[in-house]
Amino acid sequence: MLRVRHEVDGSPELLRTEEAPVPEAGAGELLVRVQAIGVTLPTVRRLRDSREPLPLGGEIAGRVVATGPGATGFATGDRVTGLCFTDAYAEYAVLPVAMASRVPDDATAVEAVALVRSGLVARGAHEAARVGPGESVLVTAAASGVGTLALQYAGAGGAGRVVAAVGNGAKAGFVRSLGADEVVLYRDLDRSGPYDAILDGVGGDLLPSAVRALATGGRLVAYGSGGGTVEAYELLLRGASVTGFQIRAIATGRPDLYARWRDDLWRRRAAGTLRAAVHAELPLTAAAHAHAVIEQRRNLGKVVLVP
Numbered sequence: 001m002l003r004v005r006h007e008v009d010g011s012p013e014l015l016r017t018e019e020a021p022v023p024e025a026g027a028g029e030l031l032v033r034v035q036a037i038g039v040t041l042p043t044v045r046r047l048r049d050s051r052e053p054l055p056l057g058g059e060i061a062g063r064v065v066a067t068g069p070g071a072t073g074f075a076t077g078d079r080v081t082g083l084c085f086t087d088a089y090a091e092y093a094v095l096p097v098a099m100a101s102r103v104p105d106d107a108t109a110v111e112a113v114a115l116v117r118s119g120l121v122a123r124g125a126h127e128a129a130r131v132g133p134g135e136s137v138l139v140t141a142a143a144s145g146v147g148t149l150a151l152q153y154a155g156a157g158g159a160g161r162v163v164a165a166v167g168n169g170a171k172a173g174f175v176r177s178l179g180a181d182e183v184v185l186y187r188d189l190d191r192s193g194p195y196d197a198i199l200d201g202v203g204g205d206l207l208p209s210a211v212r213a214l215a216t217g218g219r220l221v222a223y224g225s226g227g228g229t230v231e232a233y234e235l236l237l238r239g240a241s242v243t244g245f246q247i248r249a250i251a252t253g254r255p256d257l258y259a260r261w262r263d264d265l266w267r268r269r270a271a272g273t274l275r276a277a278v279h280a281e282l283p284l285t286a287a288a289h290a291h292a293v294i295e296q297r298r299n300l301g302k303v304v305l306v307p
């Protein structure tokens with residue numbers, strides 16, 4: 001089978017496609033014929049910043065072809081999606097049962113990897129922001145996999161004004177098509193607002209301007225891997241608050257909530273109120289290109305590899 005491996009050759013990272021043996025499902029694991037792999041900014045960042053080769057984990061979707069000892073609840077032929085911790089960029093991957101969930105018959109594998117994990121992050125960030133009816137909401141990284149779904153959550157949650165923040169004006173039409181009432185560029189953030197809630201997937205240097213754009217009593221949820229520093233005085237001035245959100249904490253600490261949110265994603269998708277936006281479906285051999293698209297901040301929605 002084909003598999004992509006991460007290598008480090010001194011300067012930039014390399015993603016090399018190679019022939020490898022099909023892995024075996026161990027205890028509590030499923031062997032999946034992979035049909036789609038979601039490429040995410042956290043993975044792109046982790047590999048880029050590493051001085052050592054890393055295992056290529058990620059969200060996959062496909063069909064179960066074998067079950068390991070004690071892997072109950074799934075059978076050969078089932079369509080599943082979930083997070084693999086290693087060698088996800090491959091034609092066959094091993095998926096722990098604890099990470100697996102079913103894909104509805106009418107959904108494609110590409111849709112599943114674009115919808116589930118990103119949708120759960122969007123949902124969680126939205127909940128953490130406690131968005132009330134009629135409030136104004138700013139979503140940064142609005143054209144990202146998570147951002148596209150966060151915009152739709154904000155609209156469906158009864159926000160009065162949904163504003164999409166993006167790095168490039170060419171993304172404006174796209175984010176409007178997903179429900180943004182207005183679009184703002186990062187460089188203009190200081191002149192926009194105030195916002196009752198901000199879902200921030202950028203962080204870093206953008207975080208201080210986002211905090212300054214909060215309304216009195218506003219809430220900012222930092223859910224991105226971009227870090228950043230918050231000046232306490234800016235919070236005091238506005239009686240504002242900043243919180244963080246990570247889906248891993250919900251997956252491990254509140255599996256009941258995780259499952260409920262996941263089922264709700266599919267319900268919304270079936271009702272036509274939530275849709276996954278896919279930027280491109282690329283072959284496994286184009287993994288390096290897929291990472292470059294994200295690195296260069298060019299994607300409109302999720303970047304997906306199709307082995």
Ligand SMILES: NC(=O)c1ccc[n+]([C@@H]2O[C@H](COP(=O)([O-])OP(=O)(O)OC[C@H]3O[C@@H](n4cnc5c(N)ncnc54)[C@H](OP(=O)(O)O)[C@@H]3O)[C@@H](O)[C@H]2O)c1
Nearest residue numbers: 040041141144145146166167201223224225245246247297
């Ligand atoms: N908390 C969690 O559990 C969790 C889980 C998964 C992802 N996330 C976060 O969600 C955010 C979006 O991730 P994703 O996988 O959905 O993104 P994605 O689909 O890979 O989209 C990448 C887009 O994010 C924006 N971006 C913001 N900061 C960036 C940076 N430093 N470098 C490159 N692009 C950047 C860019 O658009 P613009 O130029 O328009 O900003 C870029 O086009 C990330 O911050 C990620 O860390 C959080």
